[in-house]
Amino acid sequence: MIPLEGMPEVEEGADLGALVVGAVRLEDGDVVVIAQKAVSKAEGRVLRLDEVEPSEAARRLAADHDPRQLEVILREAKRIVRSRPPLVIAETRHGFVCASAGVDASNAPEPGTLVLLPLDPDASARRLRARLTELTGRAVGVVVSDSFGRAWRLGTTDVAIGAAGVRTLLDLRGRHDRIGYELRTTQIAVADEIAGAAELVMRKTTGVPGAIVRGLDLAGKGNARELVMPPDRDLFR
Amino acid sequence: MIPLEGMPEVEEGADLGALVVGAVRLEDGDVVVIAQKAVSKAEGRVLRLDEVEPSEAARRLAADHDPRQLEVILREAKRIVRSRPPLVIAETRHGFVCASAGVDASNAPEPGTLVLLPLDPDASARRLRARLTELTGRAVGVVVSDSFGRAWRLGTTDVAIGAAGVRTLLDLRGRHDRIGYELRTTQIAVADEIAGAAELVMRKTTGVPGAIVRGLDLAGKGNARELVMPPDRDLFR
Secondary structure, three states: OEEOOOOOOOOOOOOHHHHHHHHOOOOOOOEEEEEHHHHHHHOOOEEEHHHOOOOHHHHHHHOOOOHHHHHHHHHHEEEEEEEEOOEEEEEEOOOOEEEHHHOEOOOOOOOOEEEOOOOOHHHHHHHHHHHHHHHHOOOOEEEEEEEEEEOOEEEEEEEEEEEEOEOOOEEOOOOEOOOOOEOOOOEEOHHHHHHHHHHOOOOHHHOOOEEEEOOOOOEOOOOHHHHEOOHHHOOOO | OEEOOOOOOOOOOOOHHHHHHHHOOOOOOOEEEEEHHHHHHHOOOEEEHHHOOOOHHHHHHHOOOOHHHHHHHHHHEEEEEEEEOOEEEEEEOOOOEEEHHHOEOOOOOOOOEEEOOOOOHHHHHHHHHHHHHHHHOOOOEEEEEEEEEEOOEEEEEEEEEEEEOEOOOEEOOOOEOOOOOEOOOOEEOHHHHHHHHHHOOOOHHHOOOEEEEOOOOOEOOOOHHHHEOOHHHOOOO
16 A cells, blocks of 8 residues: 655646656556545535525524535435434435535635535546556556445445446355355455555545555456445345 | 465464464564454354254244354344345344344354354454464554445445454544644544455455554554444434
8 A cells, every 4th residue: 555645735627647647656456546535626526615505404404504515415415314413414426325425625625615526436537547547558447535434333434436447346256165155245345445445544634645555456347336235235225 | 464374274262373473474563454253263153053943033034044044143133223034234242233243154164053253352352462462572453354244335345343452443533634624534444444455465265364454553542342333323223
């Protein structure tokens, strides 16, 4: 795990690929993990609070917090899963279930702005991967990561919300253990484990927006949409 | 991340510390991640199915699966969270919410046996840590890991069910980003990210029961019980 140190603050229109290549020498098989916040800023997914008019629903959910922020969360949410004002757990357009529908004021470009999730984080990962290949000729994978809370467990872990050129689910179905028993754990969310591993070397408060995970041998097709539980298998809808 | 290769099959009463030390040279600050299955086997947390008499409730939940296995799951469960026969998501005595209350037939010592979670995985971690210190004089952390599914996301990730000598939750409350905004993500479940990172180098089908994660600077007090969401903060009970 190699942190992407020395990257400048990411601004709208930034060439993320060039910034990554300027921070680290890539090798074939590397997985480049890049924080959602950096991707969203580069893509201009930033909103000024003073341009937001809160609805009545947003005012109700806000309790004594800023109703404009709740308004943006409601706009980004496809479905509210749980709320305890001002905390909102929501399903996003991508199918992710997370706090505030991914809307966040921390590490925003300036006070009074909010950062939203990329519209299509898998597409963001594909674009970054193509740019990295163009710049270096290396075959790498890309994971766009974000910090999600979990049901029943305290604290966040970083997970993959976008991916390209890397396997996201490792399917062990049909494989057997040493005594011949078919494995219970049939699918491992390796892209989420990669995102979490990268988080361990990214220090949020000092602005390291990504890391390289090297030596995993997980190159392949994959996208983060595969990591969303299909509704018919979801016992927690 | 260094896999613990060459470790023999773990049997009841095994000296896990000696097995770890035989597989890798430890350094100060290392976190030794050891699979729950290895710990449970060493502690004799193995049950023979032919000694289990299934109850009526177990028969109902079993559908066309083995009702004796469901009986064991019900005995290990403090609370059934969801069930879609034969799938059972249960809360364990430790407060973990996971499939089958952690009861598993894969990688069991022999056909017809089930492996249960350790009675107190934090105590297991403390014992292993004390033994490692005794054998090597090194100051290391220990994480006992298991593969858990997640609500809303497909695939399992390894998480920490026991820990000693390593911080499990990194508390960022009160820390601020570069523009002075107090961080939203106030607690990071670093022990879960460590367990997931270790999984990436443990290949289940070939029996590697652990890995070392080196260079993290996360030595400290911590236990996995802290990672259980307190009921009063749990929106998903």
